[in-house]
Structure formats: C-alpha cells, structure tokens
Amino acid sequence: MSFYDKQYKALVQNIVQNGYSDKGQNVRTVWADGTPAHTLSTISEKLVFDCKEVPILTTKRVAWKSAIHELLWFYVHRTSKADYLDENNVKIWREWTRSDNTIGRAYGYQLGKPIRTGNWKVNxxxxxxxxEFTNQVERLIQGLINDPASRRHIITLNNIDDAWDMALQPCVWHNQWLVKNGKLHLIVGVRSNDVALGQPFNVFQYYVLLRMIAQITGYEVGTVTFNINDCHIYDRHIDPLLDQIELEGFKAPELWINPDVKNFDDFTIDDFKLIGYEHHPSIKMEVAI
Structure with a gap:
C-alpha cells in the first residue's frame, strides 16, 4: 500500500467520524437530479508528501492522463477555453463549461492573463x-532561477475582481514555492476539497507540476504540502469511500518525465509515462455540481 493510500484512509475515517454536517443549511451544490449535495467536513487538514514515491491512489484507478491533461490546460496552455480538453476527449469540466466553450475567467485564464513586470521603456x-508584460507561470520560473532565496514565489488563482465571471471559483486557489538547500518545495493552498473526486486528481497533479518546474529550473525535488481549508465528503460518496479504503492497496508506481524538455511550454502529454501503476478498478461516483 502506498503512503498516500494510508494517508487517504486515515483522512476519510476522520471526516466520517468527526466531520461537521451541513444538512439543514442552504448549500450551493446539487446532484444531477436537483437534490442538495450535503457534506461532512473537517477544517484545516494538512497532507505532506516527501515525493520519494508518486502520490497516486491504488485503492481505485485514478485517470492519471486526464489529470495531467487538466494540468497542461491550466499551466501550459493557460486558457479557460475548453478546446484542448475537447481535442483530447477529457470530459471532467463538461458540467461547468459554458455555451462559449469556456469556464470564464477561471484557472487557466488567470495563469495566462498579462501582468506587468514593473519594467518599462520610454521612446x-x-x-x-x-x-513589459509576462504571466504568472513565466514570472514564477524566472523568479526561481534568478532569486531562489525569495519567499515571494507565489501563484494565485483567486482574483476577486474576476470571481463574478468564473464558472467555478478556484478550489486550489494559490501555491507557493520555496528553494531550500537546493531543493524545490511546493505548498498548495486549497479553499475547498472534494475528497472522493477532486483530491486524488489534485494531489497527483501538483506532484507532477513540482517535477516539471524542478526540471526546468534545475532544482532537486523537495516536498509537496497541501493545506486544505474545507475538506469534505459528499453524502452520496460516503459509502463508496468506506468500501474503497478497506481495499488492500498496491505499491506506488513510478513517473517518467521526458528529461529532454527544457522549456516549460514544450511539455505535452507524450512527455509523461506512469510505470507500474497497479490499482483496483475505477469507482463510479456522482459529481456534485
């Protein structure tokens, strides 16, 4: 059983046993049949991964290619237009995609949005x-290379001025990067975390992102820390999750990333291979909308 499988089991058990219920409250999320999607939740959970093994669940199949596609959509393509997902038959954003085939000013839009560097020229x-303009990803990479001691290597996805035009406000809303003793560490801030469906994607994705950024900037891989503010399980996910965590997991797989990629924007799905991924079958769970 992988380290993440063990952490995940303990987290699910804690939420089910000690979580706060929001039944009786007017909640935003609903199921496809219109029924309110209530949760059990705990506050301010922390998950830390030393990255000595790939943090991906083995007690169920995680659609790892779809997870990387979403990551590439956000961080490499830096757009809210869903064309890239459509081209790769990734359907995870269908419930939130608007008639213009975008998710509004969310996620990739914030990463690709032009921002001033503070430099200018006078004719x-x-x-x-x-x-002079850049974007958050380019600024992060250049900052890590040129000023590794800084504590200001931050990406934020939660722009309050654009929140009105986001199909879904960001669950992972910021991340911070620290270089310590030649190792690159990543701290991920999570506003709201769906433990059954969202978290397995997010944990794997940000591990992959750390590996990608470390490769481009030349640092060794450090740790990934998730600080989760509202960590919840939806009511219709409780029974499937309790069954899932009782399964005997497998050894964590290995992730190969093409070492020839030197420019961040050159990464494609073909630059990733998950080797030796043994897992139990997929577990069908409804998506709360």
Missing amino acids: PVSGHVSF
Whole structure:
C-alpha cells in the first residue's frame, strides 16, 4: 500500500467520524437530479508528501492522463477555453463549461492573463511609455532561477475582481514555492476539497507540476504540502469511500518525465509515462455540481 493510500484512509475515517454536517443549511451544490449535495467536513487538514514515491491512489484507478491533461490546460496552455480538453476527449469540466466553450475567467485564464513586470521603456522621440508584460507561470520560473532565496514565489488563482465571471471559483486557489538547500518545495493552498473526486486528481497533479518546474529550473525535488481549508465528503460518496479504503492497496508506481524538455511550454502529454501503476478498478461516483 502506498503512503498516500494510508494517508487517504486515515483522512476519510476522520471526516466520517468527526466531520461537521451541513444538512439543514442552504448549500450551493446539487446532484444531477436537483437534490442538495450535503457534506461532512473537517477544517484545516494538512497532507505532506516527501515525493520519494508518486502520490497516486491504488485503492481505485485514478485517470492519471486526464489529470495531467487538466494540468497542461491550466499551466501550459493557460486558457479557460475548453478546446484542448475537447481535442483530447477529457470530459471532467463538461458540467461547468459554458455555451462559449469556456469556464470564464477561471484557472487557466488567470495563469495566462498579462501582468506587468514593473519594467518599462520610454521612446526617446515620442516619449511614449511601453510596459513589459509576462504571466504568472513565466514570472514564477524566472523568479526561481534568478532569486531562489525569495519567499515571494507565489501563484494565485483567486482574483476577486474576476470571481463574478468564473464558472467555478478556484478550489486550489494559490501555491507557493520555496528553494531550500537546493531543493524545490511546493505548498498548495486549497479553499475547498472534494475528497472522493477532486483530491486524488489534485494531489497527483501538483506532484507532477513540482517535477516539471524542478526540471526546468534545475532544482532537486523537495516536498509537496497541501493545506486544505474545507475538506469534505459528499453524502452520496460516503459509502463508496468506506468500501474503497478497506481495499488492500498496491505499491506506488513510478513517473517518467521526458528529461529532454527544457522549456516549460514544450511539455505535452507524450512527455509523461506512469510505470507500474497497479490499482483496483475505477469507482463510479456522482459529481456534485
């Protein structure tokens, strides 16, 4: 059984035994049949991975390629247009995709949005000032390379000015990167975490993102820490999860990432292989919308 399988089992048991119920409250989420999707939740959970093994569940099959596709959509393509997902038959955002085939100003939009670097040039003839722009991903990579001691290597996905135009406000809402003794560490801030469906994707994805950024910047891989503010299990997921965590897990697989990729934006799905991934079958669970 993998380390994540063990952590996951303990987390599920704790939420089921000690979680707060929101039954009786007016909740935003519903099931496809219109029934309110209530939860049991705990506050401020912390998961830490030393990255000596790949943190992916083996007590069920995690659609790891879809998880990486979503990661590439956000961080490499940096767009909220769902064309990339459609081209790769990834359906995880269908419930939130609008008629214009976007998810509004969420996730990839925030990562690709032009931001000022603080540098500018003045045309000596016209006096016109031209500002230099970048985006959050490019700024992060350059900052890690040029100023590793900084404590300001932060990506934020929660722009309150754009929240009104987000199909879904960000669950993973920020991350911070620290370089210590030549190792790159990642701290992931999670506003709200669906333990059954969202968390297995998120944990694996941000491990992959750490590996990608470390490869591009030349650092060794450190730790991934998840700080989860509202950690919850939906009511229709409780029984399947309790059955799942009683399964005997397998050894964690290995993740190969193409070492020839030197530019972050050159990563494609073909640059990743999950080797030796043994797992129990997929477990069908409804998505709360």
